[in-house]
Amino acid sequence: MLGFRDPVADAIGLLRPRTVIGPSLRAAGEWALRFDTFPHVRIGGLVHGTCWLVLEGHEPVLLRAGDTFMLGNPPPYVLASTPDAHPRPAEQVWAGAEDGFVRIGPESEEDLYLCVGHIAFDDRNASLLTDLLPPLVTVRVADPQGRRLAQLIDLLATEVGAAAPGGPLVQNHLAQILLVHMLRAHAGQTDRPTGWLGALNEDGIGAALRAVHADVAHSWNLKELAEISHMSRSAFAQAFKSHVGVPPLEYLIQWRMSLARDALTRNTLSISELARATGYLSESAFSTAFRRVVGSSPAQFRTQARQQPHATANKS
Structure with a gap:
């Protein structure tokens, strides 16, 4: 998981x-x-x-x-x-x-x-x-x-x-x-949106974020996340986007793809295993989401990561 x-x-x-x-x-x-x-x-x-x-x-x-x-x-x-x-x-x-x-x-x-x-x-x-x-x-x-x-x-x-x-x-x-x-x-x-960082200071939004991070494979929907936050769906969606900068389910997808990039880089899971671990019912559904966010297929990304195993920053 x-x-x-x-x-x-x-x-x-x-x-x-x-x-x-x-x-x-x-x-x-x-x-x-x-x-x-x-x-x-x-x-x-x-x-x-x-x-x-x-x-x-x-x-x-x-x-x-x-x-x-x-x-x-x-x-x-x-x-x-x-x-x-x-x-x-x-x-x-x-x-x-x-x-x-x-x-x-x-x-x-x-x-x-x-x-x-x-x-x-x-x-x-x-x-x-x-x-x-x-x-x-x-x-x-x-x-x-x-x-x-x-x-x-x-x-x-x-x-x-x-x-x-x-x-x-x-x-x-x-x-x-x-x-x-x-x-x-x-x-x-700051009172400007600071992504997940600032949202953690908000009791309702922070509870939803922690739930997502605790079980990224769960098939989260807006209703469930709103209930965790003790808010209506419309109020939760508006508050989440205001604090985090993106809608709740878009944040979920972005976080899943961040985890997927890391797993593919380290080659710790097969693509089908990674699909299940990130909440997708099929490898094709996962691959479609990955391509939309990352710009390449999971297999292509893993191949590129093997060719460049250590992404390093420039020296200061």
């Missing part, structure tokens, strides 16, 4: 995140670093000090100690001591990292400590998350989730600097915990 219980855990599991943390930045004086565009997500936060984040097409943002940020598939951006400082390529500076740190200016005068990480996903399902994210999410230390996020950044920075046994494993888990908390904070900050 495919499917689990929690939509966030399900989605992140399908994304197969690969985390690269650090090096951390310690800086003094005037400085500015320009980062090229990169896929998926970058997360970071200030352990102490202040700096400006300048993202193309956005007003400069002043970050203070304890603030955290998340960038989703962003355009090029700059981190700087002042908004008008002339930036140099970050890649060149990062190449000189030692002991988990990049240093700018005299060590004795350091007034900034910034911890950053990059989370890349399997390209085949990356849109499950990246389509929901704006280019920039900022969480202030005084925000409802801010203190917890600041503590996670502090722990992450400590691990980067410690070079202790098991460090990369701890960093990877901390980064994924940080990602989940950032997603929660983002969902709580």
